[in-house]
Amino acid sequence: MKKLAALVILILRFYVDSCTSDSAHPGYPQSSGFCGLQSDELIVDSFRLQQQIDELASFSDSSAPSVTRILYSEADVRARRYIKDLMDSSGLIVREDGVGNIFGRWEGSDSMAPAIATGSHTDAIPFSGKYDGVVGVLGAIEAINALNRTGFKPRRSLEVIMFTSEEPTRFGISCLGSRLLAGLPNMKSSLERVVDKDNISFPDAAAIAGYEFALETLLEVPLKEDTYAAFVELHIEQGPILEEEGIAIGIVTAIAAPASLKVDFRGDGGHAGAVLMPSRNDAGLAAAELALAVEKHVLETQSADTVGTTGVLELYPGAVNSIPSAAHIEIDIRDIDEQRRNSVIQHIKVSASEIATRRHVHLDFQIVTQDPPAASSQKIVKAIESASQQLGLTSKHMISRAYHDSLFMARVSPMGMIFIPCYRGYSHRPDEFASREDLSNGIKVLALSLLALSSDL
Amino acid sequence: MKKLAALVILILRFYVDSCTSDSAHPGYPQSSGFCGLQSDELIVDSFRLQQQIDELASFSDSSAPSVTRILYSEADVRARRYIKDLMDSSGLIVREDGVGNIFGRWEGSDSMAPAIATGSHTDAIPFSGKYDGVVGVLGAIEAINALNRTGFKPRRSLEVIMFTSEEPTRFGISCLGSRLLAGLPNMKSSLERVVDKDNISFPDAAAIAGYEFALETLLEVPLKEDTYAAFVELHIEQGPILEEEGIAIGIVTAIAAPASLKVDFRGDGGHAGAVLMPSRNDAGLAAAELALAVEKHVLETQSADTVGTTGVLELYPGAVNSIPSAAHIEIDIRDIDEQRRNSVIQHIKVSASEIATRRHVHLDFQIVTQDPPAASSQKIVKAIESASQQLGLTSKHMISRAYHDSLFMARVSPMGMIFIPCYRGYSHRPDEFASREDLSNGIKVLALSLLALSSDL
Numbered sequence: 001m002k003k004l005a006a007l008v009i010l011i012l013r014f015y016v017d018s019c020t021s022d023s024a025h026p027g028y029p030q031s032s033g034f035c036g037l038q039s040d041e042l043i044v045d046s047f048r049l050q051q052q053i054d055e056l057a058s059f060s061d062s063s064a065p066s067v068t069r070i071l072y073s074e075a076d077v078r079a080r081r082y083i084k085d086l087m088d089s090s091g092l093i094v095r096e097d098g099v100g101n102i103f104g105r106w107e108g109s110d111s112m113a114p115a116i117a118t119g120s121h122t123d124a125i126p127f128s129g130k131y132d133g134v135v136g137v138l139g140a141i142e143a144i145n146a147l148n149r150t151g152f153k154p155r156r157s158l159e160v161i162m163f164t165s166e167e168p169t170r171f172g173i174s175c176l177g178s179r180l181l182a183g184l185p186n187m188k189s190s191l192e193r194v195v196d197k198d199n200i201s202f203p204d205a206a207a208i209a210g211y212e213f214a215l216e217t218l219l220e221v222p223l224k225e226d227t228y229a230a231f232v233e234l235h236i237e238q239g240p241i242l243e244e245e246g247i248a249i250g251i252v253t254a255i256a257a258p259a260s261l262k263v264d265f266r267g268d269g270g271h272a273g274a275v276l277m278p279s280r281n282d283a284g285l286a287a288a289e290l291a292l293a294v295e296k297h298v299l300e301t302q303s304a305d306t307v308g309t310t311g312v313l314e315l316y317p318g319a320v321n322s323i324p325s326a327a328h329i330e331i332d333i334r335d336i337d338e339q340r341r342n343s344v345i346q347h348i349k350v351s352a353s354e355i356a357t358r359r360h361v362h363l364d365f366q367i368v369t370q371d372p373p374a375a376s377s378q379k380i381v382k383a384i385e386s387a388s389q390q391l392g393l394t395s396k397h398m399i400s401r402a403y404h405d406s407l408f409m410a411r412v413s414p415m416g417m418i419f420i421p422c423y424r425g426y427s428h429r430p431d432e433f434a435s436r437e438d439l440s441n442g443i444k445v446l447a448l449s450l451l452a453l454s455s456d457l
Numbered sequence: 458m459k460k461l462a463a464l465v466i467l468i469l470r471f472y473v474d475s476c477t478s479d480s481a482h483p484g485y486p487q488s489s490g491f492c493g494l495q496s497d498e499l500i501v502d503s504f505r506l507q508q509q510i511d512e513l514a515s516f517s518d519s520s521a522p523s524v525t526r527i528l529y530s531e532a533d534v535r536a537r538r539y540i541k542d543l544m545d546s547s548g549l550i551v552r553e554d555g556v557g558n559i560f561g562r563w564e565g566s567d568s569m570a571p572a573i574a575t576g577s578h579t580d581a582i583p584f585s586g587k588y589d590g591v592v593g594v595l596g597a598i599e600a601i602n603a604l605n606r607t608g609f610k611p612r613r614s615l616e617v618i619m620f621t622s623e624e625p626t627r628f629g630i631s632c633l634g635s636r637l638l639a640g641l642p643n644m645k646s647s648l649e650r651v652v653d654k655d656n657i658s659f660p661d662a663a664a665i666a667g668y669e670f671a672l673e674t675l676l677e678v679p680l681k682e683d684t685y686a687a688f689v690e691l692h693i694e695q696g697p698i699l700e701e702e703g704i705a706i707g708i709v710t711a712i713a714a715p716a717s718l719k720v721d722f723r724g725d726g727g728h729a730g731a732v733l734m735p736s737r738n739d740a741g742l743a744a745a746e747l748a749l750a751v752e753k754h755v756l757e758t759q760s761a762d763t764v765g766t767t768g769v770l771e772l773y774p775g776a777v778n779s780i781p782s783a784a785h786i787e788i789d790i791r792d793i794d795e796q797r798r799n800s801v802i803q804h805i806k807v808s809a810s811e812i813a814t815r816r817h818v819h820l821d822f823q824i825v826t827q828d829p830p831a832a833s834s835q836k837i838v839k840a841i842e843s844a845s846q847q848l849g850l851t852s853k854h855m856i857s858r859a860y861h862d863s864l865f866m867a868r869v870s871p872m873g874m875i876f877i878p879c880y881r882g883y884s885h886r887p888d889e890f891a892s893r894e895d896l897s898n899g900i901k902v903l904a905l906s907l908l909a910l911s912s913d914l
Binding site: 125126127128167168169172174237238239240256258260268269270271272273274275276277278279282284285287288289291292295298299304305306307308309310311312313314315316317318319320321322323324325330331332334400401402403425426427428429 | 582583584585624625626629631694695696697713715717725726727728729730731732733734735736739741742744745746748749752755756761762763764765766767768769770771772773774775776777778779780781782787788789791857858859860882883884885886
């Protein structure tokens, strides 16, 4: 047995070395698998992966099966340590930037060439699940391990990234880490202003998690030009299509354009028994009306691709016998058509003013984020297609209606995404689930895509 | 000066003694003030009272000027100790029942006769003010002190009561202490069931506050028949009428009929980007619709006396990019007409079912309390009228739209209430305010009413 294994490794090394040295030759037969690596030589340890997913899920501020892992919380810090340890034991060189984006690098033979990156996030919104984001981080590390086991040596360096705070839960800013890596403007001024619901500022929260100089080092976070030749993210679909159609791999061609709004209404409040109806200016009812207006304006577009959600609605003081004197709501609007999404936002804004005027409440309307959509790189889409074919997996092109760190990585690198099916399309719920087989398929497709992109000059 | 004071006391003693011993004689001149006590001999220390109000306000879980003092919290426990100390230093005999209703007794010459009680509550809903309830407890103790200073000796014993949890904040049950004193049915089974928002049970919360046997001793809490010949509560109006009309004293003839509802909607939730609009059953939008339906059904009565409020509306999981899978709302409905109020509740229930069916969400509709209105005792109303006249204060009869412990004390004793003006009618807000002069007037009216009722056979 040992001899056979040794032989396999030997053969692999030959294939791979010949690949990393010769694939520049125009005559190199790309058709015969990836640099000659045969798909059945790629082994994913899906048992260990499942153990890691379950262990990571135990770092949570809510009880199982739900997961709550908020930016810079103790659970988040434990997850970060766990990921860095995994990267380290997979032989990756670990580094971390000032806000906690974590990078694990596998040095390639051509270490000066722009690298190939993959990754996702491990933070989780309150009472959500085990797979969102996590699959793209633990899966990426396992893809590296799988390539490693074949004896493959990358030409371009490979990097696994764990992004800080893809979820907007704590400070209302989604994809915080990737926005900063992409060098988006005005981030510093926002991060100097924001506070969480307990009135803790961003730098204070970061310091508690061990990032004492988060604000001071912001300028060093953005990626230098040509850091990456490609960025590929593996993720659960978070929608029902792949499962319903029995397709193994979703190849993302574009990410929908997300926007988020914060709206505050303020009235006089007062005693629920003593203040008569005509004397009231109930901030809670203004918020209720606006939440329904969001749904109305989204449906008015008559487009299946436009979605709008009021996920946060908080009343103050929040007592049954007290008229709400303030209401805070947060709205999420997405579309694959940026113009259409922006016009929905305008309609919502008009409704908010109309409601505030009619109900005599003060209005504060804030557009927190309003991002353009992102298109995948054709080269990466092709690499994912070939990998799926090579593995004999069914695949289809699709739109990502959920946003991801890829949305912002697309600004500084060619980008692509690999989706795998998840149970009933559920996500942001405790019963979020992806099967070991689907995970294994996604990781193999990711591994072969990284291999091809790494070998490509 | 000393001599003069001594003389005054001497004269008073004569009046008062003659009162408590002779007022049984039909020929006794009731017209000449209360048992001969002249109103200008009644001195209220409104400076010290204000200091006490401010000190009590400092026992709070929110920062000044707001007050948050929830049942059995540390702030509540400190307030209880403070009140017991004040009662003690006013010479009252202090006792406490198993749920923390506190009684301070001034033993009368006829200690077997049913006593005269007064009092209110000191718990405060989140981010509210200094005066709601507090005026009726600190004011009652000061009224006792004022009577004491005149040398008056009561025939019927006088008792000051601090009721446990008039506010429903923690367990959703308003007037917890007075409901128990009145011996309302099913309280034990409710209190065995209820938990607060942190899932802490009633007995556990009570034990933390030092009431280890709250449930076991429930049977001993209800008042024996004829414990009290009268109960009088001093309170801020919590409405704008007295201030607007420049009237010093409101004489409550009836307390409106309050009811409270808890409604829960449950849907599937999911990712705000990935789940398309037709596949959604958003529990938050169902709650928003119901909050607006409450307002609609109340306004449909076209009665100025009907009020309805959605003071609590909570979304789960409460993240901007997550479709609410659950929504909890709490509704407060009041009216001076019990039938009309009950029909509004029925309309709300019908709307809730219609909304749940249309939006494909699960509905849990619970009527938590649905209390009848209470009428004041004519004898007590007359005593308050005479006291106001005696003091040369303007007064008017009015309805209490806010409920009070008096609503339940009315079931076991003749009941009456004294209202004083408050700034703009504001209550349950940090800027809740009553002037020292208005406080002083209310306390004098209370003192003279207690004196008359105590002397009355």
